[in-house]
Amino acid sequence: MNIRHKIKEKKLVKNLAKESIEHYFKLADSIFLKNPILANRYVTLARKVSMKSNVSIPKTLQKKFCKHCYKYLYPTKTARIRTLKGKLVIYCFNCKKFNRYRLK
Numbered sequence: 254m255n256i257r258h259k260i261k262e263k264k265l266v267k268n269l270a271k272e273s274i275e276h277y278f279k280l281a282d283s284i285f286l287k288n289p290i291l292a293n294r295y296v297t298l299a300r301k302v303s304m305k306s307n308v309s310i311p312k313t314l315q316k317k318f319c320k321h322c323y324k325y326l327y328p329t330k331t332a333r334i335r336t337l338k339g340k341l342v343i344y345c346f347n348c349k350k351f352n353r354y355r356l357k
């Protein structure tokens with residue numbers, strides 16, 4: 254196998270990983286109200302794909318789970334969202350910790 258081929262393959266794997274991460278979050282979002290445990294499992298799976306493939310989870314999706322306990326964050330159900338001094342503050346009901354994000 255030549256180098257060019259290898260690079261192409263790597264790109265393909267990364268694209269696939271990104272797609273499945275997005276897919277898992279979509280599933281988690283649609284199933285959460287019926288089955289929150291399953292939604293949390295999808296987050297775990299998405300993180301596993303991310304770690305294995307070395308593809309980071311998109312920033313918009315990073316806000317969908319708690320960075321402390323990795324539980325799926327569903328506004329009003331498992332999380333409270335506030336904006337404070339140009340920052341997005343998400344409070345996790347599960348571990349009672351705050352997740353802070355800078356707003357643009």
Ligand SMILES: [Zn+2]
Pocket residue numbers: 319320321322323324345346347348349350
């Ligand atoms: Zn948490």
